[in-house]
Amino acid sequence: MTPPARWRLLEVMGSSAGGIKAHVSQLSAALNSAGHRVVVAAPRQGLPGLGEAPKRQLGWGWLLAVPALARAMAGADAVHAHGLRAAAVSATLVRLRRLRRPRRPRRLGRPPFRAPIVVVTLHNAPPAAGWRAVGANWLGRLAAKADHVLVVSPDLEGWIERLGATAVERAIVPVRSLAPPDSGRAATRRELGVSEFPGSRAPAVPSEDAGPGDRAATSPNAEPADQVATNPAADLGDPFATGQAARPQDPAGTSPNAGPGRPLLVTVARLAHQKGLDILIEAAARLGRRDPAPLWLVAGAGPDRAKLEALIAETGAPVKLLGPRDDVAALYQAADLVVGTSRWEGQPIALREAMTLGAAVVATDVGGTKAALAGGALLTQADAGALADGVGQLLDNPEELRELRRRGAAAARRFPGQAEMLAQALRLYGQRPPAGARNSPRSPRPERNRRRF
16 A cells, blocks of 8 residues: 555654664654654653654653553554663554454444554664563563564674564664864864874765765765754764863873874763773773874763773873763864774764764774674774774774775765665555554554544
């Protein structure tokens, strides 16, 4: 059947403040722009920063949220849940709605009750052991009952298929276009107190003479200026951005670890265990024996800042924690290398953004990183020795560094954009559930079930 021209869609998420919120904001904005009616349902603490789509506040905790979520589903053509707990609750509620039968004979000409399509997207790896792993597997079995399951990495795909999911595919998560920095590479490095490293050169922004398959997200100039946020990181809910951040009064330039002609490494990440910043500090300590020693800047905020500061002091690693920044594009352009040190990633958005600006990228080969970076980065094991060796090899070989930059720029031109994300979502919203599901979502619905939209 041809889907209706105007879908009524419910996007559901938990209290995430990171990549999930950024993706939901992107998707709901794209659906609204395409003429569909979108409502976003989330707990109170998850609502800020979700864009202009109408919102429904859920209760504190998923048990209290169930009644509000059930009411929000009334009238929806499709429910799209993001995150494991939201996926499990939404898939279960829709399955229960499909078991519902009319209590009285249907009136002549009155269409039957209809439940919506349910699509879920899993963004994070489940715990590997302990009681939390048991709970994640239980929630995963509930989420696997959804009509369609999207995952951000191959390991998640295997996990959810083992729990019973039959319609699984890789989620398309586009890279946003960062506004070009106001200052050039040399000016940013002067601000940071680091002059140009002889083994590097200014990265070239990927060419815009791309073919029809290339996406607007691959060029920082792809979006009109009036559509670029003043602080895009804060607007899209990035974990490292909490608003306009003050510049440090001593921006690494007067530190004992700063100096002219040094390699500049940049990492943009939330200061949390998953991001592997303890691995970063240990690798930086090893690289600190080089002459000149690289200066490693980390932009981001998070709960582990005090631990990381103590570790930097203990090891003497040449690492500077900058805190939240609203100028990550300038940091990417100024860097000789942009490095990701995560223990697990689905689709490392920060690294892909850096590649769209022409940066050379090194990353740990975990989760969906290899697939997401499309051959445009140097991948290493998630340990300090391998990371330090990989970075050191590039710094010792300028031609390899330039070739890596060229590979990254070419890969960035192949990144999917919002058009692919939108097409995937609408295709899944319009597909029937697996055979045997009651009250098919494609059957007509009574008008009383449309009023919430």
